[in-house]
Each structure stands twice: as C-alpha cells, then as structure tokens.
Amino acid sequence: MTLLKQTDLILFSINDIREIETKVAAENPGKSLMKKAGKATAALAKKLIENNVHPVLIVAGPGNNGGGACAAAADLAKDGYQVIVVLCADPATYSEGGKKYFEKALSRKVIFKNSNSLTSLLKQDFSLIIDGLFGIGLHRPIAGIEKEVVLHINDYAKETHVPVLSIDVPSGLNADTGAIVRSETEEGVCVKADYTITFLGNKLGLHTADGKDYAGTVIISDLDVEPTAQTDRSPKLNAPASFHFTLPRRNHNSHKGNFGQVAIIGGAKGMVGASILAGRTALFAGAGKVTIGFLSQAPSFDILHPEIMCHDADQMTMRYDVIVIGPGLGTSEAAKLLLSDALRSNASLVIDADALNLISMDESLQDALRHRNAASVLTPHPLEAARLLQESTETIQSNRPQHGLALAKKFNATVILKGSGSIICDQQGQLRVNTSGNAGLATGGTGDVLAGLCGALLGQGLSAFDAAQLATWLHGQAADDLLKKGNGPVGMSPSELPFAIRHCLNNLIKHNGKYASHQL
Missing domain, CATH: 3.40.50.10260 (YjeF N-terminal domain)
Known part of the structure; x- marks a missing residue:
C-alpha cells in the first residue's frame, strides 16, 4: 500500500x-x-x-x-x-x-x-x-x-x-x-x-x-x-488519480453499436476456456457485441452467457472494431494465418499469449505488427516479453521499465508488461506503474481476463494507452476487492474477476473517477 x-x-x-x-x-x-x-x-x-x-x-x-x-x-x-x-x-x-x-x-x-x-x-x-x-x-x-x-x-x-x-x-x-x-x-x-x-x-x-x-x-x-x-512524459503511478481521460459513460440514447464489436480469436483444442474467459470479460466490461472465433469446433453457444456469439474462426472476417487474438490460440499453421489476417486488418488489436509467441518466431509477423496504422496493445508476461526481445526472463525482470519501453518502441505498440507492478507504456515513451492487484492474480487465466477487458475498453472509444491504463488498474482492483471479501489470494479464480470488474468499472464511473473503496 x-x-x-x-x-x-x-x-x-x-x-x-x-x-x-x-x-x-x-x-x-x-x-x-x-x-x-x-x-x-x-x-x-x-x-x-x-x-x-x-x-x-x-x-x-x-x-x-x-x-x-x-x-x-x-x-x-x-x-x-x-x-x-x-x-x-x-x-x-x-x-x-x-x-x-x-x-x-x-x-x-x-x-x-x-x-x-x-x-x-x-x-x-x-x-x-x-x-x-x-x-x-x-x-x-x-x-x-x-x-x-x-x-x-x-x-x-x-x-x-x-x-x-x-x-x-x-x-x-x-x-x-x-x-x-x-x-x-x-x-x-x-x-x-x-x-x-x-x-x-x-x-x-x-x-x-x-x-x-x-x-x-x-x-x-x-x-x-x-x-x-x-510533464506528460514523466513516469507516473497508474491509479484513478492519474487518469486524464474520459471514462466510458453511456447516453440514454445509445445502442450496442456505440460500444464496440469485439471479436476474440483463439480457443484451440484443449484451450477453449481461455477464449471464453476473454469473451465473458469483454461482455461484463461493456462491449456492445462479443463474438468468439474458435480454432477447435465452435460450441453452439455459451451456456452461461448465450448473448456471446460463437463461430468457427476460419469462417470469421476481420471486420470488427476490436480483435483480441491469442487466448487459447495455439501455435498451429491455422493460428498463424489468422494472426496474419488480424495484423493486416484495420481493427484495433489486443495481442496476447500464443499470438505473442507466434510473432516472436516470425519476422514477417513482426514487420506486419510494426507497420500497422490501427492501435495495437501487447499484453506479455515476462517470459513472452523475453521471447519477443530475444532475452532471458531474468534480464527482463532485472529492469522491467526499460524492457517494457523497448517492446513498445520495437513493435510500435502500447505494452502491458504483466507482473508485480505491471508496466504500461507506449511507443512515445509514456510509462505508468500499476498500483492495484495482489498475488491472487498469479494463476492461469487471469491474463485472458485482462486481454478481454482491454478489448472492451478499446471498443468503447478509449485510446490504446488509456485503455491499457484503465484495464490494468481495473483488473488489479477487482482482485483487491475479492481479497477484501476473503476470496483470495489463495484459490482466487479468474472466473470471479469479470463480475468484480463490472462492479469496479461502474463504481469508478459513478464517482467521477474516484473509486470509493480504493486506497493507493
């Protein structure tokens, strides 16, 4: 604290x-x-x-x-x-x-x-x-x-x-x-x-x-x-008090198209849950419409949230406001082709997990990422960052701010380098260090939740850097709220986070950016 x-x-x-x-x-x-x-x-x-x-x-x-x-x-x-x-x-x-x-x-x-x-x-x-x-x-x-x-x-x-x-x-x-x-x-x-x-x-x-x-x-x-x-370029702590953007408020006279069509692409065999976690989080964080494209055979619908569209990934176009690619994607040739199509689309991208691993192994994908005109947000953990920079994980962790900025510059993107005190930075050199979160987030699936959350906020009109700031803080604060209720850190489930994120986001909007229960 x-x-x-x-x-x-x-x-x-x-x-x-x-x-x-x-x-x-x-x-x-x-x-x-x-x-x-x-x-x-x-x-x-x-x-x-x-x-x-x-x-x-x-x-x-x-x-x-x-x-x-x-x-x-x-x-x-x-x-x-x-x-x-x-x-x-x-x-x-x-x-x-x-x-x-x-x-x-x-x-x-x-x-x-x-x-x-x-x-x-x-x-x-x-x-x-x-x-x-x-x-x-x-x-x-x-x-x-x-x-x-x-x-x-x-x-x-x-x-x-x-x-x-x-x-x-x-x-x-x-x-x-x-x-x-x-x-x-x-x-x-x-x-x-x-x-x-x-x-x-x-x-x-x-x-x-x-x-x-x-x-x-x-x-x-x-x-x-x-x-x-x-100055605008001064590194700062990432917390509501440092946010200088308008939160995604809703006019009464609005419709689902105002809040973004978000596609989640992943869900290879054995990893379907990752895409579902990302999709459900995008829904709970306010995306107007959520579609999941599965590399394995798509389910007919999400039994808990039938409002989420489910399709086979190879039948999807890339004409969405935002594409979140990587949760449960795998590294197959089919996954690589989907990623290549996404990188060449005009959609804002959130690139996570295996999509990052594919990029680290292929120079043509790296070039496509660097030359995108639309927004790109990368969400690596330290090992993924090490692969992208061809360094060791120990080297990344020895200077997280420096390597976060190196990633942002190399790939012309906004980067969330996940971990204790997540680093949020962009290609212009802006840098934030996140204040929220706890050890309950150290479990498989929480990164998928963060990726879906970033996608929802991009779909509601925030810039890449602003969406990354807000998503990272909300993700950690949701975990902190669960901790206060006794639901962690041991055994905190990623499936619990979307509900807590929805509460945090609405609380933040209601109190004009001053989250009522939050202490830095």
Whole structure:
C-alpha cells in the first residue's frame, strides 16, 4: 500500500533525485537535507512506536544514508527514546553533515555498537528497526558482514513481528528498476521493510518487481523542497488519480453499436476456456457485441452467457472494431494465418499469449505488427516479453521499465508488461506503474481476463494507452476487492474477476473517477 498525494504520483529516477539535490545545494547552501531527512524519519518512527517502551534499533551504513540514520537517532534521543545504533561504517568517512549528526547522537547518549554485536543485540526486544544501511547510490550486491546484517534483521523481524522502517529505499533495492541489486556471481539481499520513507520524490523501483514485496507502505517526504514540475512524459503511478481521460459513460440514447464489436480469436483444442474467459470479460466490461472465433469446433453457444456469439474462426472476417487474438490460440499453421489476417486488418488489436509467441518466431509477423496504422496493445508476461526481445526472463525482470519501453518502441505498440507492478507504456515513451492487484492474480487465466477487458475498453472509444491504463488498474482492483471479501489470494479464480470488474468499472464511473473503496 502507498500513502500518496497527487504530486506523489510522479516517479523519479536516481538521476532526477541527484539533480534535485545538486540544485538545492546550489540555491540554498545552508539548507541541510540530511537534517530534514533525519527529522522526517524520526517523526514517522514515533508514530510507529506509539506506546512501545522497548529501544529503537538503527542500522547505519556509509554515505548520506548513514548520516541521515544518525540524524534520526539524535532526534529520537532528544525526545527521550532509547536508541541503539549498529554502525556499519567508519564515521570518519562521513560527509561533514554526517559527522555532525554522529557527534550529536553521541552527545545525546545514543548507544553505538559495531556490526559484530548485532547477533547478541537481537536477543533483546525492540520497538522498531530503522534501516539506514544503503540508499539509492548502491551499485553492488550487499555482501560480507553487511549481508549478514540484512539477513539477521529480516529473520528477527519475521520472528518477532517488529516493524522495519527503511530510509529512502530498502537497503539492497535498485530504486530505478525495483530489482534487488545483484551480479553474475552474487545473488544479493535486501532489507524487507514494512514502511519506507522516501525523500524528494517517489521512486519507480519501490512499485514494481521486488519493490512491491520489500518496500512495504511507501511514505514520501519532500523535505520542504518544491516538487519538480510534472510533464506528460514523466513516469507516473497508474491509479484513478492519474487518469486524464474520459471514462466510458453511456447516453440514454445509445445502442450496442456505440460500444464496440469485439471479436476474440483463439480457443484451440484443449484451450477453449481461455477464449471464453476473454469473451465473458469483454461482455461484463461493456462491449456492445462479443463474438468468439474458435480454432477447435465452435460450441453452439455459451451456456452461461448465450448473448456471446460463437463461430468457427476460419469462417470469421476481420471486420470488427476490436480483435483480441491469442487466448487459447495455439501455435498451429491455422493460428498463424489468422494472426496474419488480424495484423493486416484495420481493427484495433489486443495481442496476447500464443499470438505473442507466434510473432516472436516470425519476422514477417513482426514487420506486419510494426507497420500497422490501427492501435495495437501487447499484453506479455515476462517470459513472452523475453521471447519477443530475444532475452532471458531474468534480464527482463532485472529492469522491467526499460524492457517494457523497448517492446513498445520495437513493435510500435502500447505494452502491458504483466507482473508485480505491471508496466504500461507506449511507443512515445509514456510509462505508468500499476498500483492495484495482489498475488491472487498469479494463476492461469487471469491474463485472458485482462486481454478481454482491454478489448472492451478499446471498443468503447478509449485510446490504446488509456485503455491499457484503465484495464490494468481495473483488473488489479477487482482482485483487491475479492481479497477484501476473503476470496483470495489463495484459490482466487479468474472466473470471479469479470463480475468484480463490472462492479469496479461502474463504481469508478459513478464517482467521477474516484473509486470509493480504493486506497493507493
């Protein structure tokens, strides 16, 4: 969960933050960001501690993160809190500001210990652990004694349920990519925080990949620095507050043709359910008319939703407003021919699953996709993205934003790179990181639901990028609503999602884009 203001939707890179720091130093040479960071950390720590009488344990590393940890320790001690700092750096190497707050903490009776004493320290009770080991400047995997410190903290917090608060970014996490910092020879470790207080601006890496599991609740403190101006190209969190498009409202004087004719093409033998899931979702998300084309023998009708048209795929034309191709498609020659026809049509396309795999294996299909004039939305999971970019899944996951943008540029399309903190981006370089969803979505069939949802929203007039934003958020929020009702994450069924999506979409429209039950 993330506690956000409107300005906190903007996501900053490490370079962006460094530029802000440099600008502040040049324009306000007397302004101490370290002091303000220490005060902000201490203020949050006091709220988290409440009436707990046990000491606060702080781990302080090298650099400004360690100096900020010392500043927080001094501030807590000033207000009467008992503070123990495990020092994982030589304070003589600190900046002048860091040395100042180390000395101030010493003068206020903060207890300093070396890292070798952590094991024995963790035999006692603490009210809170503050992670000030490494910040956004970490470029190597945490190793040696520092690795042992991280592992001990994680084990202690897991066993005792003592909350962990990380300063700026959980130590070991890349603030740009959300991946744990690792190398070819070292796996890397990361502090698993319950809360992260991050400074000067929100960080993209806190919201995707490993960041979703390791950052906990994210709180942004601007340290009294004016927020950087927002641009259309600034990466942002994907949530209703960041939507700048009109939701698909309905006039009374309307008919089914106003809301899109959506075709789902797939349903090869043994995979018919994938197409049915996509078709039912398109229906529940408001498509005016839904047709499913099956590669295997088409059923006469969908027994649960007879309003969905069912045809043999080889008898279908490609004259639809939107074609969703891939759910249950298979990789047969017949599937390839259907995909080729769809790519050369004037319909807006949602390309998923085996359609993506076929494209990854055939340069002529890739060329056809690149040269389309109509909208194209690709919905790969990391393995499908790896095939399309001829990379490994590990490479894709090491920098999800970068590879999502690479896919969008390569194929002249809008891309939803699915996963923890799904990445939504387009060929113009716009990028969003999704805020909704939970582990209940990690099951076969949920991607088919997302594809059908994208198709329905495209059919109702949203642009490819806007449809991708809204579909990804609705898909995750539907899962979150099911979770709140006790229907997950274990055993959450993709078949439950279309009903929840319908509720979410109508709720969002009713409240003018402010989803009533949603918390970022």
